[in-house]
Amino acid sequence: xxxxxxxxxxxxxxxxxxxxxxxxxxxxxxxxxxxxxxxxxxxxxxxxxxxxxxxxxxxxxxxxxxxxxxxxxxxxxxxxxxxxxxxxxxxxxxxxxxxxxxxxxxxxxxxxxxxxxxxxxxxxxxxxxxxxxxxxxxxxxxxxxxxxxxxxxxxxxxxxxxxxxxxxxxxxxxxx
Amino acid sequence: xxxxxxxxxxxxxxxxxxxxxxxxxxxxxxxxxxxxxxxxxxxxxxxxxxxxxxxxxxxxxxxxxxxxxxxxxxxxxxxxxxxxxxxxxxxxxxxxxxxxxxxxxxxxxxxxxxxxxxxxxxxxxxxxxxxxxxx
Numbered sequence: 001x002x003x004x005x006x007x008x009x010x011x012x013x014x015x016x017x018x019x020x021x022x023x024x025x026x027x028x029x030x031x032x033x034x035x036x037x038x039x040x041x042x043x044x045x046x047x048x049x050x051x052x053x054x055x056x057x058x059x060x061x062x063x064x065x066x067x068x069x070x071x072x073x074x075x076x077x078x079x080x081x082x083x084x085x086x087x088x089x090x091x092x093x094x095x096x097x098x099x100x101x102x103x104x105x106x107x108x109x110x111x112x113x114x115x116x117x118x119x120x121x122x123x124x125x126x127x128x129x130x131x132x133x134x135x136x137x138x139x140x141x142x143x144x145x146x147x148x149x150x151x152x153x154x155x156x157x158x159x160x161x162x163x164x165x166x167x168x169x170x171x172x173x174x175x176x
Numbered sequence: 177x178x179x180x181x182x183x184x185x186x187x188x189x190x191x192x193x194x195x196x197x198x199x200x201x202x203x204x205x206x207x208x209x210x211x212x213x214x215x216x217x218x219x220x221x222x223x224x225x226x227x228x229x230x231x232x233x234x235x236x237x238x239x240x241x242x243x244x245x246x247x248x249x250x251x252x253x254x255x256x257x258x259x260x261x262x263x264x265x266x267x268x269x270x271x272x273x274x275x276x277x278x279x280x281x282x283x284x285x286x287x288x289x290x291x292x293x294x295x296x297x298x299x300x301x302x303x304x305x306x307x308x309x310x311x
Contacts, residue, residue, distance in 0.1 A: 005304050009297075033226075036270035103239075129243050136268040138226035138240055 032157030035144070036136050042069075042150050043134040047124045050101055050109055056124035061098055062150045066172055068097040069144040070120070071137050073104040074112040079141040082159035083116055086143075089160070090119035093169060099123035102132055102140050143168070147175045200237045200245075207249055216249045219258050223248075223265060224275050232275055 037043070042058060049056040061067070070086055072079040089095050099120035101109045106125065113123070126132055135144065138157070145154040145168060154171050156164055199217070207213040217234060223244060225236035233241035244265070251261050265273050277283045 005301065008300060033270065033272050036266065036268055129240075130247075133243065133247065134268060136270070138269070 032139070032155075035152065035155035037144075037152045038155070040152060042144075042146055042152055043131075045124075045131050045134060047126065047131060050099075050106060050123035050125050051113070051118075052122070056122060061122065062146060064148045065096055066148055066175060067146045068095055068168075069100065069135075069146060070097055071100045071102050071126075071132055071135070071140045071142045073102045073140060074108045075104065076102075076140050078159040080116075082141055082161070083119075085160040085162070085165045087117050087119040088165065089168065093172070095172065096121050100126050100131060102126050102137070103129050145171050145175070197235060199234050200241060201234065202242070205242070205245055205249065207253065209253075212249070212252045215258065216245070216252055219248055219252075219261055220245055222262075222275050224273050226269060226273065 042062060045058045047056045068089065072083075072086075074080075086097060090097050097120050099122070101123055103126065109123070113120075124131070132140075135142075136155075141159055143156045143160055144152055147153050153175050154168075156168070158164075160168065201217070201220075207216060220234035221232045223233045225231045225233045225238055225241045225244075227238040227240050228236050231241075233244045248261055251264065256264075262274065271278055277286055279287060
């Protein structure tokens with residue numbers, strides 16, 4: 001067996017190993033699959049509001065200011081975990097956050113927000129998950145950053161950890 | 177002996193194409209119109225379950241998979257064709273939701289690089305072989 005035959009495959013294999021190792025050690029963005037809606041206008045939707053008698057209409061809610069949209073549910077543990085950071089984004093960050101209650105029980109959701117604190121300016125009910133599908137949501141909690149013209153700029157899949165909290169603040173500053 | 181092993185492996189590999197795969201479609205989802213149901217199954221098999229990302233929504237028991245299966249069946253009943261349904265889903269979830277990556281300029285490497293590398297490797301082996309025979 002000609003030993004020279006082994007050099008090129010060995011080089012290729014080592015290069016592949018180096019690429020994999022590099023990808024493992026760098027800090028990769030864990031926000032999940034990039035949203036297909038980035039730089040597109042928010043989907044139009046209309047539903048019931050959780051906490052008031054009014055209807056919840058997308059065109060009324062996004063009013064020339066940077067807005068966060070947070071899909072959550074009471075049965076979702078990571079949603080519970082990130083709730084403090086959501087409150088922080090609203091209180092300390094002064095950000096307007098709209099909540100979408102995904103496939104949940106209305107009474108439970110109202111109670112949950114009462115007990116844990118309500119960071120949302122308003123909450124819409126997505127009983128069957130169709131609003132979530134229109135937003136390309138696949139794993140709650142998911143948080144979208146929408147700029148003042150109603151364009152989606154960023155989407156994070158999973159709970160807002162402290163690290164992601166900082167990232168969101170940076171993004172908000174960047175799109176001001 | 178090697179020939180027998182080869183034939184066995186070839187046979188095994190080919191038969192993998194003909195299996196009854198498990199599916200997650202529940203009885204109440206099944207459409208009464210057979211043609212529509214077959215189309216729904218066909219489309220579902222090409223849609224990735226975004227929760228269990230290696231499975232199709234046809235095979236996945238995740239809640240989102242069920243929602244999408246029902247959505248696809250509703251759209252078929254509305255008269256939409258598969259192209260419109262795929263567009264509806266990729267508009268919201270991106271190309272990643274298709275299990276078969278679409279053939280675009282940007283996915284050319286994904287589709288053709290393996291064959292390309294195979295051919296290069298074969299040429300390389302032949303070339304080295306020829307070189308060693310000359311000495």
